[in-house]
Amino acid sequence: MSNPSHPTPAQNVNEENSRPSKxxxxxxxxxxxxxxxxxxxPRFLVRLGKGGDHTTVTVQPRERGDTPYDSYIEHQDSCLCGGASLESLWSKGNRMLQHGFSTDSAKIATSDGTEVYDVGSPNVNDLLECNPKKDASWDFVVMNDHTQGPARPESRKATETILLERYVPLLLANRAIPIVIETAAYRIPGINNSEDLGSTRDFQSKVKDGVRSYLEAMQTKLPEYQTPRMAPVGFAYLTVHDNRRELWEKLxxxxxxxxxxxxxxxxxxxxxxNTMFGSPPPLPRTDDEIANLWMNARMMHSRTENKAMPLPxxxxxAFLWDVAKMVCEEEAKQLLK
Structure with a gap:
């Protein structure tokens, strides 16, 4: 059964069919x-990749017969839920109508002229399954676990099990490359029942070790062209911490x-x-270009309804762009060792 609030690819507001490209x-x-x-x-990344005057980098096919693609996102979809782990998300599914994608920016028109909220796919299986009704399979599947999940042995093991039993078969069917985000440790140590995880730096080290274990577990079942990747967001946060502490706090x-x-x-x-395409995105050079990156965001979190959080x-x-490029180059070097 189709989800009435889930647009078909042709309706998805993030399609960028007008972009000139071979x-x-x-x-x-x-x-x-x-x-x-x-x-x-998700929507931010679509706009980030197509902004400004730049030369796109053509990514070579994973296998003979695959179509090369340029370094921007043509289409995105998602299954998201507040507070979810990769394990709980599999069983509970999407909760974005309740968790924030119910704004005017989230509304899209359907073929019969009505409006629905673009909240994403109802569950992970619906998002990732391959069937004749879908235009094409996914190139990348970006995943993030609950931040504390990979930092603890028990939850880490449970996630490895669900990845191997549920996620990997769908990744194989799509021939998609999984990318797991190394999420950032909390700014204040000990909040949200994280006292046992230590300082911000200790917490981050545990998260990174756990995410690495997820990649290693999936690699045992995936072919080389689907080698899992880590997006070193936590490492990037720590790099900002060590170089510009006041900016780190604003992250x-x-x-x-x-x-x-x-x-x-x-x-x-x-x-x-950088993790997806092996190259940085266009760098926004004006306040207007930065604001444009969130022009169609379905949710911009703010503490009060009338007080939007400042944009970078x-x-x-420019500094954060440089940090992202540097840490991803370092991550790529680590994979070659």
């Missing part, structure tokens, strides 16, 4: 929680000290773009 763009699915839906990372939502602010989402988006400045965006 190749297609990438098709990207997002699976995760509020780390992705705060400030609407977090001021209301809770663990969700991303718009600056944090910008850094995360740059890391994801031009100078801050």
């Amino acid at each position: 190749r297609r763009g990438a098709r990207v699915a997002f699976v995760g929680n509020s780390i992705l839906y705060f400030n609407d990372t 977090f939502d001021e209301w809770d000290d663990f969700h991303p602010s718009p600056s944090g989402s910008f850094l995360q988006g740059c890391v994801l773009h 400045s031009v100078d801050d965006a």
Whole structure:
């Protein structure tokens, strides 16, 4: 049964069919929680990749016969739920109508002239399954676990099991490359029952080790051309911490000290773009270009209805862009060792 609030690909507001290119763009699915839906990372990434005057990088086929694609997102869809782990998201499914994608920006027109909310796919299986009704399979599946999940042995093991039993068969069917976000440790140690995870740096190290274990587990069942990748967002946050402490503090939502602010989402988006395409996105050079990245965001988190959180400045965006490029180059070097 189709989901009435889930648009078909032809209706999806994120399609960029008008972009001039001899190749297609990438098709990207997002699976995760509020780390992705705060400030609407899926739609943000679509706009980030197509902004400004730049030369797109053509990504070579994974296998003979695959179509090359340029370094922007042609189509995205998602299954997201606040507070979810990869394990709970599989069983509970999408909750975005309740969790924020019910704004005017989320409304899209249907073929019969009515409007529905673009909340994403109802569940992970619906998002990732391959069937004749879908235009094409996914090139990438971007995933994030609950931040504390990979940092603890028990939840880490449970996630590895669900990845192997449920997610990997769908990845194989799509021939999609999985990307797991190394989410950032909390700004304030000990909040949200994380006392046992230590300092911000210790917490981050545990998250990174856990995400690495997810990649290693999936790699045992995936062919080489689907080698899982880590998006080193947490490493990027720590790099900002060590070089510009005041900017690091601005990467977090001021209301809770663990969700991303718009600056944090910008850094995360740059890391994801580098991880997917092996090259940085276009750098926005004016305040208007930065604001345009969120022009159609379904949700911009704010503490009060009338107080929007500030967007990154031009100078801050340039610094975060550089950090994302650097940490992703470092991650690529680690994979070659």
